[in-house]
Amino acid sequence: MAGQPRRRVTTAELVHRYEPRGACKRLFEDRSPEILLSGPAGTGKSRACLEKGNLLSLLNPRARGLIVRKTLASLSGSAVVTFEKAVVPELIANGTVAYFGGSAREPAQYRYGNGSTITLAGLDRASKVMSTEYDWIYAQEAIELAEGDWEALTTRLRNGAISFQQLMADTNPDIPTHWLNVRCNEGQTKVLESRHEDNPLYFDADGTMTAAGHDYIEGKLDRLTGPRKARLRHGQWVAAEGVIYDEWDPAVHLVDRFWVPKEWDRWWVVDFGFNHPFVLQRWAEDPDGRLYLYAEIYRTKRLVEDHARDVMVQVTGWVKGEQRREEDTETAAGVLAAVAAGRREWREPEPRGVICDHDAEDRATLERHLGRSTSPAHKSVSDGLQAVQSRLKVAGDGRPRLVIMRDTVAERDPDQVEAKLPACTAEEIPGYVWSNSKVKEAPLKESDDGADCVRYMVAERDLGAGEPRVRWL
Numbered sequence: 358m359a360g361q362p363r364r365r366v367t368t369a370e371l372v373h374r375y376e377p378r379g380a381c382k383r384l385f386e387d388r389s390p391e392i393l394l395s396g397p398a399g400t401g402k403s404r405a406c407l408e409k410g411n412l413l414s415l416l417n418p419r420a421r422g423l424i425v426r427k428t429l430a431s432l433s434g435s436a437v438v439t440f441e442k443a444v445v446p447e448l449i450a451n452g453t454v455a456y457f458g459g460s461a462r463e464p465a466q467y468r469y470g471n472g473s474t475i476t477l478a479g480l481d482r483a484s485k486v487m488s489t490e491y492d493w494i495y496a497q498e499a500i501e502l503a504e505g506d507w508e509a510l511t512t513r514l515r516n517g518a519i520s521f522q523q524l525m526a527d528t529n530p531d532i533p534t535h536w537l538n539v540r541c542n543e544g545q546t547k548v549l550e551s552r553h554e555d556n557p558l559y560f561d562a563d564g565t566m567t568a569a570g571h572d573y574i575e576g577k578l579d580r581l582t583g584p585r586k587a588r589l590r591h592g593q594w595v596a597a598e599g600v601i602y603d604e605w606d607p608a609v610h611l612v613d614r615f616w617v618p619k620e621w622d623r624w625w626v627v628d629f630g631f632n633h634p635f636v637l638q639r640w641a642e643d644p645d646g647r648l649y650l651y652a653e654i655y656r657t658k659r660l661v662e663d664h665a666r667d668v669m670v671q672v673t674g675w676v677k678g679e680q681r682r683e684e685d686t687e688t689a690a691g692v693l694a695a696v697a698a699g700r701r702e703w704r705e706p707e708p709r710g711v712i713c714d715h716d717a718e719d720r721a722t723l724e725r726h727l728g729r730s731t732s733p734a735h736k737s738v739s740d741g742l743q744a745v746q747s748r749l750k751v752a753g754d755g756r757p758r759l760v761i762m763r764d765t766v767a768e769r770d771p772d773q774v775e776a777k778l779p780a781c782t783a784e785e786i787p788g789y790v791w792s793n794s795k796v797k798e799a800p801l802k803e804s805d806d807g808a809d810c811v812r813y814m815v816a817e818r819d820l821g822a823g824e825p826r827v828r829w830l
């Protein structure tokens with residue numbers, strides 16, 4: 358480069374294989390200020406954005422890039438994994454790229470030998486990140502963002518180390534009226550439609566489906582139904598027909614995590630399942646009676662006793678100075694014994710009630726393992742649904758009376774994620790639909806486990822004492 362001393366570097370040849378096709382290939386050639394790769398699940402959108410970000414960092418010394426998602430927790434499980442496993446493994450191995458875990462002054466980032474950096478951030482904790490300037494930004498799963506987030510990101514693009522500045526993003530489609538689709542339709546954001554044929558993992562160059570393609574596309578995506586299938590198999594921006602909670606608006610009802618004051622009442626709500634998800638929700642109720650879903654277990658193929666242990670591990674912690682012994686957290690009984698011995702303590706208030714779906718055997722098992730009684734949920738469907746609908750309405754004070762926090766699950770169920778099914782309650786709600794949208798009597802019995810719990814929770818608080826607690830002999 359002119360004006361700079363030439364350095365002799367002897368390096369072994371480095372080989373990285375990546376062949377982008379279709380929309381992914383066009384992304385590499387495009388310099389639009391805002392560009393979105395939209396398409397069904399698994400077409401290679403994220404990989405393409407990350408490969409482009411890496412290439413820009415290698416080719417332009419001192420370039421600053423930013424990879425963001427709505428929350429930091431969701432980013433660590435997605436973009437970071439693809440980046441390290443598929444995009445830069447060779448560069449990490451030979452020392453060209455190093456990960457820096459972040460400090461009080463600087464956020465987590467990848468650092469390149471040429472002075473380029475790629476910062477990682479969740480918009481839930483972004484103040485440090487948003488006070489800096491970048492050359493390119495990649496926003497992953499951009500439908501999760503609010504339009505205000507997007508606009509704030511565009512103002513950060515003026516570092517000037519690359520000849521153009523770009524906000525690139527990828528997403529699966531959502532409803533047609535989503536701000537991001539509107540922005541694309543109005544031409545403010547350029548959209549590239551990505552399809553499965555673009556991904557060499559699933560299609561050969563001549564258009565034949567690979568074995569992995571048969572497994573994923575036919576084995577998983579073709580089995581989806583309704584709007585999920587239209588969006589995740591075919592990449593269409595479609596509305597769900599007959600949505601039950603049409604008041605649900607993620608910009609209003611899905612909120613960033615905050616530490617719940619310890620004075621607020623807690624409730625646990627359980628829906629049993631093995632092949633379908635078992636759901637155990639933890640709710641807080643503020644002094645005005647508003648309900649907040651702040652944590653949950655949402656998991657298939659585990660036994661009730663394992664869930665009992667998991668929740669007890671989540672709600673308790675070691676007393677200062679105590680250490681784990683072999684038997685301490687293996688079972689719920691072990692956790693309870695450690696609590697009784699004063700070695701573990703509750704980290705949040707004990708629940709005022711544990712409200713359960715009716716399965717008698719599972720309820721008995723859960724009671725035995727938790728060492729506490731449970732009560733049966735108020736199961737009548739239509740008044741329960743109406744009670745939830747009315748809580749979702751924004752009240753006179755500008756707030757709804759029920760919200761869900763982001764990232765309620767400590768671990769996303771890998772089987773649900775793989776099958777592109779909901780992995781937490783918030784992901785169920787937009788697809789919680791009537792089984793017959795003309796009659797509007799009952800919800801479709803599909804991906805309804807968390808939504809059922811929401812209904813039980815609200816019914817418990819708003820519909821009186823639930824079913825009579827009388828045993829009929």
Ligand SMILES: Nc1ncnc2c1ncn2[C@@H]1O[C@H](COP(=O)(O)OP(=O)(O)OP(=O)(O)O)[C@@H](O)[C@H]1O
Binds near residue numbers: 396439
């Ligand atoms: N050009 C390519 N060559 C080889 N493998 C690829 C290519 N593009 C993507 N893949 C692989 O295909 C898989 C899916 O890719 P990716 O995660 O980028 O898809 P996506 O479109 O972002 O999916 P989703 O919509 O689910 O987020 C990943 O394992 C990725 O590494």
Ligand SMILES: [Mg+2]
Binds near residue numbers: 402403404527
């Ligand atoms: Mg992706």
